[in-house]
Amino acid sequence: MLDDRKLAVLRAIVEDYVSTNEPVGSKALTDRHNLGVSPATIRNDMAVLEEQGYIAQPHTSAGRVPTDKGYRLFVDRLSTIKPLSVAERRAIETFLTGAFDLDDVVSRTVRLLAQLTRQVAVVQYPSLSRSSVRHVELVPVAEGRLLLVLITDTGRVEQRVIETHARVSEESIGHLRALLNTCLDGLGLGDVPAAVADLPDKVAPADRPVAAAVLSVLLETLVEKHEEKIVFAGAANLAAVDFSQSLRDVLVALEEQVVLMRLLGETGDSSTVTVRIGTENPDEGLRSTSVVVADYGVGDLTLARLGVLGPTRMDYPSTMGAVRAVARYVGQILAGS
Amino acid sequence: MLDDRKLAVLRAIVEDYVSTNEPVGSKALTDRHNLGVSPATIRNDMAVLEEQGYIAQPHTSAGRVPTDKGYRLFVDRLSTIKPLSVAERRAIETFLTGAFDLDDVVSRTVRLLAQLTRQVAVVQYPSLSRSSVRHVELVPVAEGRLLLVLITDTGRVEQRVIETHARVSEESIGHLRALLNTCLDGLGLGDVPAAVADLPDKVAPADRPVAAAVLSVLLETLVEKHEEKIVFAGAANLAAVDFSQSLRDVLVALEEQVVLMRLLGETGDSSTVTVRIGTENPDEGLRSTSVVVADYGVGDLTLARLGVLGPTRMDYPSTMGAVRAVARYVGQILAGS
DNA sequence: CCTGGCACTCAGTGCTCCTGAGTGCCAAGT
DNA sequence: ACTTGGCACTCAGGAGCACTGAGTGCCAGG
Numbered sequence: 015m016l017d018d019r020k021l022a023v024l025r026a027i028v029e030d031y032v033s034t035n036e037p038v039g040s041k042a043l044t045d046r047h048n049l050g051v052s053p054a055t056i057r058n059d060m061a062v063l064e065e066q067g068y069i070a071q072p073h074t075s076a077g078r079v080p081t082d083k084g085y086r087l088f089v090d091r092l093s094t095i096k097p098l099s100v101a102e103r104r105a106i107e108t109f110l111t112g113a114f115d116l117d118d119v120v121s122r123t124v125r126l127l128a129q130l131t132r133q134v135a136v137v138q139y140p141s142l143s144r145s146s147v148r149h150v151e152l153v154p155v156a157e158g159r160l161l162l163v164l165i166t167d168t169g170r171v172e173q174r175v176i177e178t179h180a181r182v183s184e185e186s187i188g189h190l191r192a193l194l195n196t197c198l199d200g201l202g203l204g205d206v207p208a209a210v211a212d213l214p215d216k217v218a219p220a221d222r223p224v225a226a227a228v229l230s231v232l233l234e235t236l237v238e239k240h241e242e243k244i245v246f247a248g249a250a251n252l253a254a255v256d257f258s259q260s261l262r263d264v265l266v267a268l269e270e271q272v273v274l275m276r277l278l279g280e281t282g283d284s285s286t287v288t289v290r291i292g293t294e295n296p297d298e299g300l301r302s303t304s305v306v307v308a309d310y311g312v313g314d315l316t317l318a319r320l321g322v323l324g325p326t327r328m329d330y331p332s333t334m335g336a337v338r339a340v341a342r343y344v345g346q347i348l349a350g351s
Numbered sequence: 352m353l354d355d356r357k358l359a360v361l362r363a364i365v366e367d368y369v370s371t372n373e374p375v376g377s378k379a380l381t382d383r384h385n386l387g388v389s390p391a392t393i394r395n396d397m398a399v400l401e402e403q404g405y406i407a408q409p410h411t412s413a414g415r416v417p418t419d420k421g422y423r424l425f426v427d428r429l430s431t432i433k434p435l436s437v438a439e440r441r442a443i444e445t446f447l448t449g450a451f452d453l454d455d456v457v458s459r460t461v462r463l464l465a466q467l468t469r470q471v472a473v474v475q476y477p478s479l480s481r482s483s484v485r486h487v488e489l490v491p492v493a494e495g496r497l498l499l500v501l502i503t504d505t506g507r508v509e510q511r512v513i514e515t516h517a518r519v520s521e522e523s524i525g526h527l528r529a530l531l532n533t534c535l536d537g538l539g540l541g542d543v544p545a546a547v548a549d550l551p552d553k554v555a556p557a558d559r560p561v562a563a564a565v566l567s568v569l570l571e572t573l574v575e576k577h578e579e580k581i582v583f584a585g586a587a588n589l590a591a592v593d594f595s596q597s598l599r600d601v602l603v604a605l606e607e608q609v610v611l612m613r614l615l616g617e618t619g620d621s622s623t624v625t626v627r628i629g630t631e632n633p634d635e636g637l638r639s640t641s642v643v644v645a646d647y648g649v650g651d652l653t654l655a656r657l658g659v660l661g662p663t664r665m666d667y668p669s670t671m672g673a674v675r676a677v678a679r680y681v682g683q684i685l686a687g688s
Numbered sequence: 689c690c691t692g693g694c695a696c697t698c699a700g701t702g703c704t705c706c707t708g709a710g711t712g713c714c715a716a717g718t
Numbered sequence: 719a720c721t722t723g724g725c726a727c728t729c730a731g732g733a734g735c736a737c738t739g740a741g742t743g744c745c746a747g748g
Contacts, residue, residue, distance in 0.1 A: 039740065041741075051691085053691090149498070151490045163508075388721070392722070397711095411728055413729085
């Protein structure tokens with residue numbers, strides 16, 4: 015259906031259009047790439063490509079521009095992920111290794127990725143549900159108030175205040191703390207609800223009300239924080255691109271946590287880097303953008319996702335390279351800390 | 352120098368320009384405001400106002416536009432802060448009262464303020480240094496590792512990992528924890544360094560190395576986190592305004608923590624709401640924006656600042672009203688929790 | 689199947705002209 | 719001394735128009 019030369023033509027069109035941001039014509043193509051044929055031949059090929067929906071003309075007397083379908087083909091079959099340069103790798107390393115807590119890792123990552131790709135970077139916090147309990151702590155903070163601190167093996171720390179309505183003795187707290195830790199330590203957070211179910215029976219009857227309060231808050235925390243936090247950076251890079259009037263829509267979308275979730279979330283398959291192009295995006299305001307997403311995690315365990323959002327007209331190979339590299343490094347950093 | 356009518360003219364110009372976003376001419380002024388004089392008279396007044404630098408013409412045959420100096424006069428002498436409507440107050444209340452931790456309060460606040468003013472909202476986290484210690488907790492998380500958790504009376508929780516290089520007995524930890532809490536409880540964070548200085552002497556000799564490690568991390572935390580966190584929201588509202596090509600500069604500025612710090616920070620005086628207009632701003636990229644800032648805190652204690660950033664052409668009375676109201680409510684929320 | 693040639697299309701540019709909002713100034717009125 | 723109507727002047731922005739040139743589609747010949 016599409017012979018090799020036509021694919022080469024499509025590749026050339028994508029590359030040229032990405033770098034110049036102008037519709038590319040048959041003449042320009044033969045000049046810049048040595049395809050070994052004349053412009054007229056190219057024109058025939060382009061006519062076919064257009065008929066199949068891979069490219070389009072903004073207006074009759076203009077060159078061709080790749081369609082979403084064209085980019086899709088390019089990403090799937092005509093390009094390979096471009097590894098980062100040594101300098102870039104080193105930059106990542108030095109930039110990320112200084113981080114001292116999870117917030118810091120995430121905020122550095124998102125800024126780094128934005129800078130590296132000159133686009134908008136999006137990073138999801140390591141999912142609570144996929145990590146496991148390292149420690150649970152109960153701290154009395156005031157009369158009738160306890161603080162529950164939950165520390166996970168990914169370095170995430172959640173804290174919540176518990177209203178006990180009654181004074182609780184140091185001793186009871188000690189018991190509860192010990193009980194919680196022996197039962198939950200090392201448990202995957204997803205398994206906590208089950209493990210918690212039969213805990214009340216093991217508590218001295220006098221402490222039951224307090225235990226109930228603590229456990230309900232604990233479960234609440236797991237559920238609530240399951241709606242995972244996502245941050246982004248590099249919005250300024252959007253202004254550099256010409257988004258006609260839809261820039262506003264894109265910014266609005268970025269500020270919606272829910273939209274960001276979907277943005278990263280719905281990539282089902284397990285390849286290293288996934289790309290969603292233009293109208294493949296679920297969200298209305300992001301129809302003219304593409305998203306490059308990768309999982310990150312420790313070892314085989316996927317903790318969360320990160321990615322980059324930019325115009326469909328983006329340098330996919332490089333962006334994919336950057337996203338993949340950063341995802342790997344973040345995994346290493348998390349594993350090491 | 353400027354009689355009452357000239358001031359009225361300036362006020363009218365500001366109001367009209369803010370609402371229409373178009374240079375306002377003498378005719379339009381007499382039509383929309385009943386000033387009781389003819390356009391010709393207004394023209395004379397406008398000539399004077401222009402000579403004094405309060406207004407300017409974009410080009411010869413156009414109406415007048417307020418200058419930064421004009422807005423300044425308007426804000427200082429020609430307008431009063433406009434209180435929010437009842438509906439708006441209620442919205443604030445319902446929006447903020449659901450918050451369950453500090454992060455939540457801040458993130459709700461910033462989104463609320465952005466929505467209320469239809470501009471970019473900026474909120475600074477309650478400053479660590481002005482709050483005081485509610486509780487210090489030490490938790491062993493692994494062989495040779497302790498977690499230090501610092502809880503302040505503003506609900507802020509800081510945690511850091513301490514490498515002790517050696518196993519520490521539960522007992523030693525208990526001692527240290529008790530010691531820290533008795534010495535530091537209720538202390539302003541600014542006073543902690545001094546109080547910490549003579550702590551090592553009170554520790555059993557065997558525990559000295561551990562204590563030293565803990566204290567140094569504690570001090571580090573105070574210093575590092577003193578660089579206070581600032582968040583913003585509502586960037587999408589910028590796109591609605593026409594910032595010529597400087598939108599990019601504004602976005603860049605917003606993503607720089609340092610710039611945001613300065614933005615909120617350098618308002619010296621103690622009036623409820625301060626306004627910085629256009630070129631009064633320290634930062635290069637924000638020369639065409641104005642900032643409306645207010646302190647917030649509990650009682651007389653100022654904890655931090657929040658504010659709004661928008662085009663110099665903004666509705667100052669309403670914006671100031673919204674900022675002031677939100678600042679008060681946040682104070683109440685923080686006091687109540 | 690490729691190629692050169694040719695007629696055709698049309699966005700973008702530069703030009704002029706025109707309109708209308710708005711000004712500044714002046715001389716007359718209160 | 720201030721206000722006012724009148725009037726000439728300015729100039730941004732829009733409409734109309736011709737021109738240019740990049741780019742196309744198609745066809746006949748290699």
